[in-house]
Ligand SMILES: [Zn+2]
């Protein structure tokens with residue numbers, strides 16, 4: 001177990017030796033300090049109160065989430081791929097059963113991130129599975145607990161194995177990225193964190209500077225994201241939370257959503 005202090009609002013793990021009055025991730029205007037003020041917890045407390053749920057979403061894709069919900073309540077994805085598995089984003093709790101589950105499925109070749117809100121306890125995951133962590137260089141300033149596993153990448157794309165790739169889309173954060181996996185569906189599957197957020201009605205895809213604070217992106221950013229995503233084939237989209245999955249008319253919904261912003 002690591003001696004970290006953990007922000008209750010976002011789940012980021014910080015070294016216990018470093019003092020912060022406020023969590024720097026939550027003090028940023030894309031997050032928030034709750035009305036009652038900053039609260040911290042420990043890994044021991046999380047382990048005593050929470051577990052990790054795994055759910056098979058489709059062949060070769062599992063979602064992992066903390067139950068009951070904790071902090072941002074994002075899910076991580078374990079994506080099984082012939083030449084090595086990838087973990088897309090992280091959740092702030094790594095349990096023994098979770099380690100066994102992932103090892104039984106072949107371990108991890110890498111961890112890749114959509115953006116800083118999900119860095120959580122990434123070093124623990126990377127050490128456990130002896131793998132690198134891919135983070136876009138534009139978000140380097142938001143890494144507060146940088147272990148030896150982080151590999152910064154730059155530019156618009158990073159090619160991975162099995163024709164998978166990371167694409168820097170920006171918007172929410174300059175380094176906000178997506179993972180494109182061609183072998184999961186005919187046109188390819190996109191894991192987007194909250195770079196793109198599927199609305200509960202499954203008829204809208206949001207792009208925002210801050211989701212919890214409802215802060216929009218400037219029009220030129222929406223135009224740029226639309227153009228960039230137009231060039232990426234996909235027919236399935238998985239956003240940051242449970243149930244935010246889209247597998248029908250995905251391109252149509254994306255285009256109509258961007259049109260709505262730009263009208
Ligand atoms: Zn926080």
Ligand SMILES: [Zn+2]
Pocket residue numbers: 115117172194
């Ligand atoms: Zn976010």
